[in-house]
Amino acid sequence: MGLIANYNVRSMLVRKGTAAMTAMGIAMVVAVFVMTLAIAQGFRATLVASGSPQNAIVLRKSATSETVSAVMKPEFALIETLPQIARDAQGQPLASPELVVIISRPRISDNQPANVPLRGVGPRAFQVRDSIKFVEGRRFTPGLREINVGKLAVGRFKGLSLGSDVKFGNVIWKVVGVFTADDASFESEVWGDVDLMLNAFQRSGYQSVTIKLTDPSALESLQAAIMGDPRLDFKVEREQDYYDEQSQVMTTVIRVFGTFVTLILSIGAMFGAMNTMYAAVGYRTREIGTLRALGFSRGRIVTAFLAESVMLALIGGVVGCLLALPVHGLSTGTTNMASFSEVAFKFRITPALLAGGMVFAGLMGAAGGLLPAIRAARIPVARALREI
């Protein structure tokens, strides 16, 4: 049916202005759609990047996140001895007892206070999380009031740059290094010695333990070992799964909200497409009558006009995707509802997301074109032929 496709395209070009406006309306909706989902995608990717398949996180059995978990020092001592834990060259277990405390820092952008996660980590945390790389300065020295700051946190909050003195927990800490973490949420955090943090915030125990496994497959045996020990009331999850769960609430909220907004916008764009197609049917009534008189069935007329509408919408879809593309990689931040602290992340546009945008555009075109196409097919032929 190349000829009919040509007919549709050329007819569309006859009224370029209207067609362009309609396509732009759809483009806007698709752009908004892709951008909101890019937020959800970026947020989730950031959290999932925080987890490594070779790492496991130990939490109190009933805890839903590390901030509401507790691991006492003697319990940590027991966990540390398990054989599933990888060891460094000196034979020390690669397990990091951790504590996350929220501190308040003003944002650079609007000077409003925001919650910044402060993570106390064990001395071997950088071996457990080997994606951490220093871009400025060095690691903090255990036992000293020194801190390291994630690169995104440096850019987002005041007074966290290298060499700054930061006051929290009633004492002054010095920023001695800035790190990246392959876009993981750690880049939004501040890290320091966990034992000093316990004192500064008057806590009696850690919250979680992150472990580097001897092998990714050692997880099950570690789970069995911890579950089997009556002294240990803990659960063990793969770190990746844990962070995936942590992203669920937020990505669901963004997705639901994004879908809601785009649905409302899409109703507008759909009526735009409908209006354009009704006009097209009106302008071309005699052509429709002619085609019908030549023997084209109602079904073919519906298909032709529907195809025209979908084609128009897909052009809009492509434009919308192109409009959305520049936000890919832009960073932004939001409060993670699972931890109540700010996570900085980048908009992330994936091929699947763009495909989703195109499908959405096509659906808008089909929905907007259906009624006009049916009207086109239902005009009595003899009457349509009398139209000038």
Add this chain to the structure above:
Amino acid sequence: MTMALIELRDVTKTYKRDAIEIPVLESVTISVPEGDYLGLMGPSGSGKSTLLNLLAGIDRPTGGSIRIGDTEISTLSERALAAWRARHIGFIFQLYNLIPVLTAFENVELPLLLTSLSKKQRREHVMTALNIVSLADRAAHYPRQLSGGQEQRVAIARAIVTDPTLLLADEPTGDLDAKSAGEVLTLLQRLNTEYKKTIVMVTHDPHAAERATHLLHLEKGTLVEQVGA
């Protein structure tokens, strides 16, 4: 005597406007033999275009029967009727009704899309039809680049490209100057004599009527006289 190609029996057509019924055709009975060139004449509103539309299967009678070939078309479903039109009817309109965004070639190719012909076969058929109307050299032209007479000849090529049973022409010269009208009428006559096409033509134009082998006059929806030409 062979069976007539077209057999209309007691055909009536009534339009309803609000509650008022407007009779357009009343009890028309016609029989047209194969190979005939029939002229339908009559004043405006006499129902001749309606009659042509009924023959083309683009309108339906209120009563009576219309048989064309061996098909009773008044009882066909909408879908079957469309398929029947594609196979049996070539329609020539007063205003040519070419699709403005398609070239002469593409306009002629349109009805062939409803057949199972390959692209190559379609091309051959289109060029044959354009040759018959002497416009093969204008194949790539758009309707706006053609004169009225040329547009009508392209429309005739479109009507004959599927080799239909019946050619129907609704005032084919109504919008043309005398010279172009003469060419179109000569072409129709050739289609009748040389290619043995059965033609039914509605016309006001006495010059056009002269070319027909038979004439029927309609007045107020009824046949008034039959003149042998």
